[in-house]
Amino acid sequence: MEFKIKKINVRTGGILIALMHVRDADLYDIYSMDRVKIKKGKKNIVVTVDITTSSKLVKPGEIGLFHESFSILGAKGNEKVEVEITKKPSSIHFIKKKLSGGRLNEKEMYSIIKDITEGVLSDIEITYFVSGCYIHELSLKETVALTKAMINNGEILKLKKKVVVDKHCIGGVAGNRTTPIVVSILAAAGITIPKTSSRSITSAAGTADTVEVFCKVSFSIKKMKQIVNKTNGCFVWGGGLNLAPSDDKIIKVEHPVSLDPVGQLIASILAKKRSVSATHVLIDIPVGRDAKIEKMKNALRLKKKFKEVGKAIGLKVKVYITDGSQPIGNGIGPILEAREVINILKNKSKDRYHDMFRRKCLHIAGDLIELTGKTKKGKGYMYAKNILESGKAYTKFKEIVKAQEGKVRDPDNMRLGRFRYHFYAPKDGKVTFISNRTINRLAKIAGAPHDKEAGLYLHVHKNSKVKKGDKLFCLYSDSKQRLEFARKEYKSWGGIEIK
Amino acid sequence: MEFKIKKINVRTGGILIALMHVRDADLYDIYSMDRVKIKKGKKNIVVTVDITTSSKLVKPGEIGLFHESFSILGAKGNEKVEVEITKKPSSIHFIKKKLSGGRLNEKEMYSIIKDITEGVLSDIEITYFVSGCYIHELSLKETVALTKAMINNGEILKLKKKVVVDKHCIGGVAGNRTTPIVVSILAAAGITIPKTSSRSITSAAGTADTVEVFCKVSFSIKKMKQIVNKTNGCFVWGGGLNLAPSDDKIIKVEHPVSLDPVGQLIASILAKKRSVSATHVLIDIPVGRDAKIEKMKNALRLKKKFKEVGKAIGLKVKVYITDGSQPIGNGIGPILEAREVINILKNKSKDRYHDMFRRKCLHIAGDLIELTGKTKKGKGYMYAKNILESGKAYTKFKEIVKAQEGKVRDPDNMRLGRFRYHFYAPKDGKVTFISNRTINRLAKIAGAPHDKEAGLYLHVHKNSKVKKGDKLFCLYSDSKQRLEFARKEYKSWGGIEIK
Numbered sequence: 002m003e004f005k006i007k008k009i010n011v012r013t014g015g016i017l018i019a020l021m022h023v024r025d026a027d028l029y030d031i032y033s034m035d036r037v038k039i040k041k042g043k044k045n046i047v048v049t050v051d052i053t054t055s056s057k058l059v060k061p062g063e064i065g066l067f068h069e070s071f072s073i074l075g076a077k078g079n080e081k082v083e084v085e086i087t088k089k090p091s092s093i094h095f096i097k098k099k100l101s102g103g104r105l106n107e108k109e110m111y112s113i114i115k116d117i118t119e120g121v122l123s124d125i126e127i128t129y130f131v132s133g134c135y136i137h138e139l140s141l142k143e144t145v146a147l148t149k150a151m152i153n154n155g156e157i158l159k160l161k162k163k164v165v166v167d168k169h170c171i172g173g174v175a176g177n178r179t180t181p182i183v184v185s186i187l188a189a190a191g192i193t194i195p196k197t198s199s200r201s202i203t204s205a206a207g208t209a210d211t212v213e214v215f216c217k218v219s220f221s222i223k224k225m226k227q228i229v230n231k232t233n234g235c236f237v238w239g240g241g242l243n244l245a246p247s248d249d250k251i252i253k254v255e256h257p258v259s260l261d262p263v264g265q266l267i268a269s270i271l272a273k274k275r276s277v278s279a280t281h282v283l284i285d286i287p288v289g290r291d292a293k294i295e296k297m298k299n300a301l302r303l304k305k306k307f308k309e310v311g312k313a314i315g316l317k318v319k320v321y322i323t324d325g326s327q328p329i330g331n332g333i334g335p336i337l338e339a340r341e342v343i344n345i346l347k348n349k350s351k352d353r354y355h356d357m358f359r360r361k362c363l364h365i366a367g368d369l370i371e372l373t374g375k376t377k378k379g380k381g382y383m384y385a386k387n388i389l390e391s392g393k394a395y396t397k398f399k400e401i402v403k404a405q406e407g408k409v410r411d412p413d414n415m416r417l418g419r420f421r422y423h424f425y426a427p428k429d430g431k432v433t434f435i436s437n438r439t440i441n442r443l444a445k446i447a448g449a450p451h452d453k454e455a456g457l458y459l460h461v462h463k464n465s466k467v468k469k470g471d472k473l474f475c476l477y478s479d480s481k482q483r484l485e486f487a488r489k490e491y492k493s494w495g496g497i498e499i500k
Numbered sequence: 501m502e503f504k505i506k507k508i509n510v511r512t513g514g515i516l517i518a519l520m521h522v523r524d525a526d527l528y529d530i531y532s533m534d535r536v537k538i539k540k541g542k543k544n545i546v547v548t549v550d551i552t553t554s555s556k557l558v559k560p561g562e563i564g565l566f567h568e569s570f571s572i573l574g575a576k577g578n579e580k581v582e583v584e585i586t587k588k589p590s591s592i593h594f595i596k597k598k599l600s601g602g603r604l605n606e607k608e609m610y611s612i613i614k615d616i617t618e619g620v621l622s623d624i625e626i627t628y629f630v631s632g633c634y635i636h637e638l639s640l641k642e643t644v645a646l647t648k649a650m651i652n653n654g655e656i657l658k659l660k661k662k663v664v665v666d667k668h669c670i671g672g673v674a675g676n677r678t679t680p681i682v683v684s685i686l687a688a689a690g691i692t693i694p695k696t697s698s699r700s701i702t703s704a705a706g707t708a709d710t711v712e713v714f715c716k717v718s719f720s721i722k723k724m725k726q727i728v729n730k731t732n733g734c735f736v737w738g739g740g741l742n743l744a745p746s747d748d749k750i751i752k753v754e755h756p757v758s759l760d761p762v763g764q765l766i767a768s769i770l771a772k773k774r775s776v777s778a779t780h781v782l783i784d785i786p787v788g789r790d791a792k793i794e795k796m797k798n799a800l801r802l803k804k805k806f807k808e809v810g811k812a813i814g815l816k817v818k819v820y821i822t823d824g825s826q827p828i829g830n831g832i833g834p835i836l837e838a839r840e841v842i843n844i845l846k847n848k849s850k851d852r853y854h855d856m857f858r859r860k861c862l863h864i865a866g867d868l869i870e871l872t873g874k875t876k877k878g879k880g881y882m883y884a885k886n887i888l889e890s891g892k893a894y895t896k897f898k899e900i901v902k903a904q905e906g907k908v909r910d911p912d913n914m915r916l917g918r919f920r921y922h923f924y925a926p927k928d929g930k931v932t933f934i935s936n937r938t939i940n941r942l943a944k945i946a947g948a949p950h951d952k953e954a955g956l957y958l959h960v961h962k963n964s965k966v967k968k969g970d971k972l973f974c975l976y977s978d979s980k981q982r983l984e985f986a987r988k989e990y991k992s993w994g995g996i997e998i999k
Contacts, residue, residue: 028982030941100631125624125753132627133631257628258595258624260596445526483527
């Protein structure tokens with residue numbers, strides 16, 4: 002059937018929609034949310050139909066196209082196009098199968114993830130998929146199929162290396178900026194580590210936000226490959242790449258009901274690792290009150306699944322369960338974390354907490370070195386320590402930063418927020434709890450991660466002994482208003498317990 | 501926190517959305533799809549937040565409101581408003597409970613349906629609810645709770661009558677316009693029957709479309725009550741009222757995956773009956789190939805549930821399983837069906853199929869009369885027949901049409917489509933199948949129900965003996981193009997089988 006294109010200059014935000022008049026819909030037996038294929042010359046797209054009873058937007062004989070659709074078709078408006086009714090995509094049948102308790106094979110999972118990636122499935126349809134996966138938990142086979150489908154529906158960084166390592170932290174812990182140090186040690190050891198990182202979601206800064214203090218983090222896959230081939234490592238913002246892109250759309254529909262099905266979590270993490278050609282991966286699962294994983298039982302369950310799925314897709318996975326009961330390191334916020342990273346790389350010891358943080362980095366780096374077989378079991382830590390203490394890791398860090406078009410600056414010369422506010426101990430005692438959630442929130446209120454200079458410096462950690470009036474932490478911001486808001490919020494929440 | 505309203509002159513189509521800049525979202529810990537309460541003077545609304553990183557739409561300090569929201573608040577733009585973060589509505593916890601296999605009590609179900617009705621829940625959240633109800637099928641208790649929640653979250657037609665009857669047909673059968681006749685007989689018998697009807701969805705005409713040939717069908721609850729109090733009956737379009745309004749939003753998210761959970765189907769039908777104060781209800785379930793219900797087993801299962809739920813909410817329900825294997829009556833389309841209704845009311849017998857249709861009407865009317873106790877069992881049919889044959893039903897029909905501001909016209913003077921096309925038997929034999937789906941589609945292609953004069957007249961029914969070249973049916977339309985399209989479609993589908 003022939004229609005005339007009517008351009009509607011509105012973006013729908015991903016999904017491809019066409020508007021049709023009710024008289025045409027009745028004529029051709031089309032219902033709201035059905036799909037049609039629009040052909041214009043050699044180009045064609047499948048769009049979801051929305052039906053209108055008013056002739057103001059489209060008249061009978063016209064098909065209204067929103068921005069995304071007419072830009073794909075290269076339409077100018079008023080052209081005649083051929084419109085064909087298409088069957089429901091078969092991915093919908095597979096979603097229904099999963100919803101009804103069936104098991105999905107690789108082909109079916111691939112079809113669903115492909116259609117999510119390409120904007121063929123609507124939020125409602127993706128929600129049915131997530132519901133099915135939540136209620137009928139993904140089996141090992143299905144999780145593997147999902148992981149593979151995510152890998153194969155995104156870009157892949159191909160590296161001609163036998164061993165490629167990567168790491169991932171489940172998150173939720175403030176500070177904890179181990180990645181720049183681990184990458185520098187591994188790359189200095191001659192091991193390829195093409196690290197992609199996220200920006201902050203709930204935390205005060207992600208690795209991408211922190212490294213951005215020194216250099217660019219947004220690169221294409223092609224440019225990333227050049228950096229890795231040159232330096233063995235990189236710190237690239239993953240959100241700017243197209244690795245396993247279905248993930249974001251799935252997470253979007255999970256948020257309103259706070260779902261986080263285990264199968265999807267594992268598939269999404271491991272797919273992104275496999276997409277950069279990783280062969281050996283370390284997963285850091287911090288466990289503790291106010292961390293993302295609060296119970297050891299759940300961490301162990303996750304550990305088992307990570308290893309199983311990793312094995313099935315040819316990844317050697319080591320899972321490292323760590324203490325997530327308090328922030329790691331003293332600085333929280335991009336510059337404050339960057340400063341700490343540089344101090345460790347320059348082997349400047351600051352205090353006990355700084356050293357704990359340093360040891361965690363060495364454990365992760367050491368475990369990864371052992372995992373690749375470069376050293377024997379039990380020798381990785383010392384190997385990593387030697388690289389760090391020799392200054393080779395710092396040299397490597399500077400090299401990567403340079404390859405990312407930046408320059409390492411002296412942390413002591415970096416400007417922190419113009420305004421600062423100290424928080425003091427209200428009584429004598431021992432610090433028994435520091436909430437990751439509170440610390441992250443305060444740093445975000447101060448302006449992190451958008452304002453690189455905003456954040457928080459912790460003067461105490463768990464088990465610190467304090468006297469009334471001792472400094473607990475200092476908040477930095479360029480906005481007095483934000484500091485004042487943070488002060489009030491801390492007063493109402495608390496977050497540091499002294500007993 | 502204080503924000504300045506920025507008006508965004510776009511409709512979102514129901515759900516209340518506000519746009520916020522990412523800097524404010526970070527400051528106040530608000531994530532996409534979280535909810536905030538906006539207070540302006542004495543008015544306040546809860547809206548779902550969408551977050552933007554561009555300052556083009558809203559700047560930090562501004563809150564962008566779409567048409568639905570600023571019209572509720574009576575906002576002009578640029579006013580300062582107080583914005584408060586609200587917790588997730590508790591309905592979301594109940595949805596998650598159902599999704600996880602829990603059972604919902606009356607209070608929980610009420611909360612979900614209330615929030616669906618008021619636009620508090622998004623399509624994604626409603627989809628999780630439907631998924632939960634689909635996978636963990638609603639128990640009798642839950643179905644009853646859902647029915648009550650639907651009734652209590654819509655308008656109610658209060659009638660001061662001890663006995664109020666109603667009927668409903670599950671649908672899918674072409675023709676089958678029993679309602680105008682049944683209502684006329686019942687109302688003439690002195691029984692109150694406040695009938696609301698739908699317009700066509702997949703069929704060529706709904707009762708509302710057919711009665712509209714003679715009079716208005718769109719009235720307020722108040723006006724509907726006046727009509728019923730005056731005449732005992734009415735034919736009002738249900739879509740124009742506000743009875744169980746959550747239903748439409750639930751059906752919208754069910755369509756893409758073709759879900760139709762039994763619990764929801766029953767709740768939606770019975771809620772609408774109870775909302776017009778019905779006490780005695782007859783449900784017509786046509787069963788047959790190409791009808792909505794194709795298998796007797798499913799019809800019997802539905803019958804049992806209808807009776808159970810009806811009993812629990814104080815409705816006497818009679819379920820009548822009928823032959824749905826072919827169209828009922830000869831005329832398909834608004835005027836063609838209206839003509840047949842008038843002929844039956846005027847006791848003009850046309851042919852065998854016309855008489856079969858008439859008998860079905862009398863059975864339904866008779867059963868309803870018996871159900872109310874007005875006659876003994878087995879005497880209802882004759883009672884209804886006497887009313888019909890006495891002319892009282894026709895008088896009553898004219899009376900109701902007059903109350904609905906219209907006038908009954910002579911069907912023989914009604915204009916049918918200017919163009920007509922006959923379809924002929926391709927060979928000698930017996931008609932073994934007439935597809936409801938095909939017949940409805942052809943009438944819709946011809947222009948029904950929008951074009952009242954469009955439709956189809958059947959010259960044969962199942963078991964008719966035909967000779968090659970005999971008329972099978974005639975299609976009427978005001979558009980030659982539509983007729984031509986219908987002809988081609990019929991050629992490719994078939995739909996009438998002769999053996």
